[in-house]
Amino acid sequence: MAKILMKGNEAIGEAAVRAGGLHYFAYPITPQSEVGEYLVKRLPEVGGVFVQAESEVAVGNMLFGAAASGKRVFTTSSSPGISLMQEAISYIAGAHLPAVFINIVRGGPGLGGILPAQSDYFQATKGGGHGDYRLLVLAPSTVQEAVDLVMLAFDLAHKYLNPVMVLGDGMIGQMMEAVEFPESIKETDDPMTMDWPATGCEGRDPRIIKSLYLDPQALEKNSFALADKYKKMKEEEVRYELYKVKDDCQVLLISYGTMARICQTVIDEMEEEGVSVGLLRPITLFPFPENEIREQAWKENIRAVLSVEMSTGQMVEDVDKAVQGRKPVEFYGRTGGIVPSPEEVKDYILKILGKK
Amino acid sequence: MAKILMKGNEAIGEAAVRAGGLHYFAYPITPQSEVGEYLVKRLPEVGGVFVQAESEVAVGNMLFGAAASGKRVFTTSSSPGISLMQEAISYIAGAHLPAVFINIVRGGPGLGGILPAQSDYFQATKGGGHGDYRLLVLAPSTVQEAVDLVMLAFDLAHKYLNPVMVLGDGMIGQMMEAVEFPESIKETDDPMTMDWPATGCEGRDPRIIKSLYLDPQALEKNSFALADKYKKMKEEEVRYELYKVKDDCQVLLISYGTMARICQTVIDEMEEEGVSVGLLRPITLFPFPENEIREQAWKENIRAVLSVEMSTGQMVEDVDKAVQGRKPVEFYGRTGGIVPSPEEVKDYILKILGKK
Amino acid sequence: MPEAKLKIFERPKSFTDVVTHYCPGCTHGIIHRLIAETIDEYGIRGKTVGVAPVGCSVLIYNYFRTDFLEAPHGRAPALATGIKRVSPELIVFTYQGDGDLASIGMGEIVHAANRGEKITVVFVNNAIYGMTGGQMAPTTMPGQVTTTSPMGRDVSQAGYPIRMSELLSTLRTPAYIERVSVHNPHNVIRAKKAIKKAFKNQMEGKRFTFVEVLSTCPTNWGLTPDEAQNWLEDNMIAFYPLGVFKDTYYDNDEEGQK
Amino acid sequence: MPEAKLKIFERPKSFTDVVTHYCPGCTHGIIHRLIAETIDEYGIRGKTVGVAPVGCSVLIYNYFRTDFLEAPHGRAPALATGIKRVSPELIVFTYQGDGDLASIGMGEIVHAANRGEKITVVFVNNAIYGMTGGQMAPTTMPGQVTTTSPMGRDVSQAGYPIRMSELLSTLRTPAYIERVSVHNPHNVIRAKKAIKKAFKNQMEGKRFTFVEVLSTCPTNWGLTPDEAQNWLEDNMIAFYPLGVFKDTYYDNDEEGQK
């Protein structure tokens, strides 16, 4: 298909459609309301379902019910709305159901602001709800990647029967870039061929989709089954990108999403100025490319590792864990809707290098 | 005051009263409903307030409103209920208000079970809500300590103007132990002497208690102010206990709450059998005794560090981070309501030591 | 040869042979049976999906031979909305207690009703939180003793009970709302009719149907099953009048109903 | 010497001198003023605490010279419950839009009303989500075009609008419920009376008081302020009849009201 210029929010909506995610439940919230405004027109064209729910609490639970059908279901929201879904997300994970949650992160905590931020990293990667579960978390840095990862999210959700989160930010949602979609809407598996959805028990034994196990042995079994999935994700799903990580790099940047793009500009500019800096950009935030970061960070030439975030410091804890104290781990962050400029990141790098 | 024998849940209620926490908002949930059943009788005796809310979403927000008064307010709940409070908690933190949340953790995710667990560690320590905020988290291991930490929680909440969580479990809530309380109810500060509560603006400028900052500079300022508080907590509030950590310890256990008591039994029994094992028991889970663990773990005699939890492995990530790869970090956990017995922990230690 | 034995009443086919965990005399069992009989009589077992609440009836799925989802506390109408919108060929019902539906689940029930979701809600009003040990519900009667109203529900603090059927009847969208009781056989018979009617409406594509069933909780009321039935009759019915609050079955405007 | 100039109408003292961020002609401003005038006239500025919603009026606290809390979306009644229970000497009001109160906040408003919290709720019904750019609200009129109902509200998918005053009037506990409008001066005058009455009730210790105010959103309705007022009159009032739904001021049973 030809490239088209599209706003991130709309591209995300179209990506879901192309992935066969035709069942959308949502409640408006800035900066992602355009997703719903796009889909309310688009979904009827393809026989999809759009329900504007009364709240994000309801959204989470509508997704829970809809996911039980075996079809591809999703929502989009932004930070406070995602907080309201935590109970439902925990239930969906506990019940081994696939659903895609897209969080176009804004500044927090509380009502905060509506500008882009990355301060929901902890919530997304450590699990904001209760109990032993994790989300698989994907973080796009361009509109095209948002499209690709949203489509991937559905596949992974169904592969693992686990909720998957796409962590964008207001910038990704609001900007327009050229994007390409697959020609047609993906044929998704027929729920009748699956052995878990609630399709009505005609001709088979009834199925119960639940997360309650009064017997602690049974509950533990369920939790260990979840843990096994997360182990498998760690083995199979780690995704990241290296940008100009060369043998002479002095500083290794770790950054994701919009922030990583800014780091690329920083790297390009510093390259011209003769300072070699590289970037490892995690694409999956959970599973986190821990070993990959360690490997790069421990290389002789690296003098420091710098986590650059639009937060007061969240991913840096995982970076710190990865590096294991062998190299200094530094943090540079702006938050609350402020997107650091290449200049300030550059300055910070020069400071680390003792050049400023 | 003389010791009395009391169920953990009731002792927690009485502790709050003694700390001047006379304003209680809650919704029933096993295994902590006795707190409310106790307080509904106790609070009227001391001029307190008990509102049974319609949901935990409402509870969180009633606490938000009540906390704005400058008085001491709190709730108790259990895992799914706490998930429903995440949005409100994020708002309360963002608005710099003091409130105490007591989570008597049960097995999860989802509806899970009602038996004791520690699987809400991530949610409590990393922040289950959105945005750059943290909770100060206290983890008692006996009923007396639950009493002491609940009282401390109010002081810390008011010291930092930040929500504080006490992370218990069903076992702490349900068991009876001898406890002692301070003789009388603590005199708490008069809100009229504070410069932040909403008391009606008679004779002063109006006050606005909020978390919205449309200007990103202002929002960032608020987030950095929060970050400063967390930094201060890390400097001043780390609490932990060492149990039989001696020069000849081969294994350092890290464990909190009920699980830590079992580890004590393990240590006592192994001592008799001639195997020296020690325990570092975090009392504050955030701020986490990271440096203290590192210091102990790095000692010559320690062959391995073992995180023992009633979860599929959460705190172990923080332990791992603390130890920085210098010693093997092992994990032993049971979950879903199963409390590991001393025997199984012992076995695991022996396996680590190659003795089994 | 003796005449053939003819069964004129038997355990519904939609029931499993599991003995319920309910207390002796708890009317949850009756209401379960009425639903199971309805499913049998309409022959819809294979396309019915139930949504369980959190409450004493959380284990309802162990007793039914149909697919079931288990909702978080209060959210059954949202789950039902989700699955019914995505799979409109299914017959979807929720089964919810008064804590579940009228307290924590108020938002979800009002909005599912108002959107006119094509689901059936069976609302079991036993004026108390059974499962968690007998706390006050929004439906608890004035003066009624519970573990969180040890001196009796104090309306000056907690207000009066909420009447869900009346409240939902202020909405224009729902197709059918009735309150029945199961505190004696005659009322059980009427309750059965109401539940059948609700399912029939759904099968014919009508919108939201709701049956409120007054029910007993002998255990937490501290009464014998017999006393509990009498208490219901003497105390609850005056405040919770039985009857049809809304029925648009024969109405016909452009959306199929007024 | 000329006679002294006498102000017979002026900006309320409880207002700050900040120019609001509202669109030209948006009636939020009128409703703010009525509350400010009420506070002035009763002399309660120093003990009043407002609770702001999330919606266009989230910044209401910038315009009032009283203490204010800012609630999460829909939860203002819970915050108001919290502060009023703990500090009963305060006069507490919430100010909420229809998305805030009737959609996400349904549970909190019904239960605050039913518990009879001694607060005043001013409910601004402009049939749309203003702040987020004009999405459909539960109160949006059938056929009304919004960004999430581009072909007009389809009642076969979204149901009919919710009438909050009617819904809350099925509860026995609340003291006072009235629906007014501000689409012309005559209605503004009546709206003022209703708001004053609500505050008076609260000042005298009466329970939950609720004033629903029909309001315009010229921007998202895509009309001029003048057209918007006419649209309100022509379209909303038939579905949302004005008047008193509940008033127990002169009732007196054991709890102070029926």
Add this chain to the structure above:
Amino acid sequence: MPGITIDKNYCKGCELCVKACPQQIISMSKEITKRGYFYAMVHDPSRCIGCRLCAITCPDAAIEVHSHGTRYVLFEY
């Protein structure tokens, strides 16, 4: 001739059938079931009129009603 069968496995001894029976032919056993309940039994089967009220009221679906031959439909259920 109508009659009922009460399944001891399901009966929890709530006595609601005793109250419901218009013929007053159901009473409680002196024995206990394996779940620890005194169960319901028919002490005068010949007087059963097949009205089904006991079965309709039983919360545990423990009662089956049958008839031999003619069935008297007393009410729709």
Add this chain to the structure above:
Amino acid sequence: MPGITIDKNYCKGCELCVKACPQQIISMSKEITKRGYFYAMVHDPSRCIGCRLCAITCPDAAIEVHSHGTRYVLFEY
């Protein structure tokens, strides 16, 4: 003699006062305020009857009404 003052600082030019005035003495300026609005002004002050309807309807509390001497109370507000 009654009269009104419209504060240009607050006026957003919504024209609701124009519609509200029974004497039809308010109209919109051709000039723009610093916020970019055409503001309301009284083109025939002498006919003002002090009814307050313009002020009552103004969403921005931009209008003050005054009288010199006698005040005609037309209605309670």
Add this chain to the structure above:
Amino acid sequence: MSQYEVTFAGFGGQGIMTAGQLLAYTGMNAGKQVAWIPSYGPEMRGGTAYCTVVVSDERIGSPIINRPQGICVFNRPSLDKFGPRVKPGGLLIINSSLVDATSDRDDIQVLEIPANDIAQKAGSGKATNMVVLGAFVGATGIVEFDKLKETLTEKMGRKKDLLQINYKALDEGYELGRKAKEEKVKG
């Protein structure tokens, strides 16, 4: 003795929890560390109810006691479930009024007491728990019997009639326990 653990197990309604609490109170009043740990959760409805009491001279570690020294079973399911768990050398008290079986373990002391019958004779079947508690204290001497009675008075002071019946039940049980202890010592 540095630490003693005992489990009381039976149906709900047999006074299991109260018996355990009385013992714990008495231990506490005697200046010892105590913990009373109930079973809670799914087993409660219908099944067996049990609680464990730990009395110790030192800080109590694990509240999870899988193999207590003493176990008192009030009904058959409890015997089946808990009988095998008594620590070798420990004590198993069986309420023989309701339990028509015994334990074939020879590494522990087994004491069969017709507790319901004794309680009935003392004035009320409800005092069955006191008979067993008395026997347990008689057989182990974990707490002083006088102190136990003091605690009972303290907790039940107001209901005089019941108190008398309970005293009697305690006494009868204690006697049986004490005798068994003597026999064991002798035997």
Add this chain to the structure above:
Amino acid sequence: MSQYEVTFAGFGGQGIMTAGQLLAYTGMNAGKQVAWIPSYGPEMRGGTAYCTVVVSDERIGSPIINRPQGICVFNRPSLDKFGPRVKPGGLLIINSSLVDATSDRDDIQVLEIPANDIAQKAGSGKATNMVVLGAFVGATGIVEFDKLKETLTEKMGRKKDLLQINYKALDEGYELGRKAKEEKVKG
């Protein structure tokens, strides 16, 4: 040129966003990497609206452009806010119909265009944005002018009248821009 960034800034309703999008489309159609980045958030109500377009031969890094090479300001507040941000050597286009001030920077090229007046003459004040856009393309040659017109046709094909007016506005603007460029080259 490997990357060019331009910001359009003015009041809401002046067609700022559309102008930027047209440019981005045209860049994309010419096979370049493009990004269109709007301002969103608090500034939208009342204040200035702006968007930035990046056209590049390579993968676009930071979408945060603090110092673009080109800036087109449609009103006074935008001039004040953005004027100082033009990159040295860059271009500043000022809509002189509405802006009665100019920039005193001598390290950039400043182009004043009475865009509203020109648009009015072309048939509608609404085409002001096209005048400016034309001038910008004329002065920079970032995209081919013909391609720009093609994009316009593609996006507005259906509204013939408007299209004509817009063509005219574009042309007029382009001429001014082109001339300025020539002068600069010469000068």
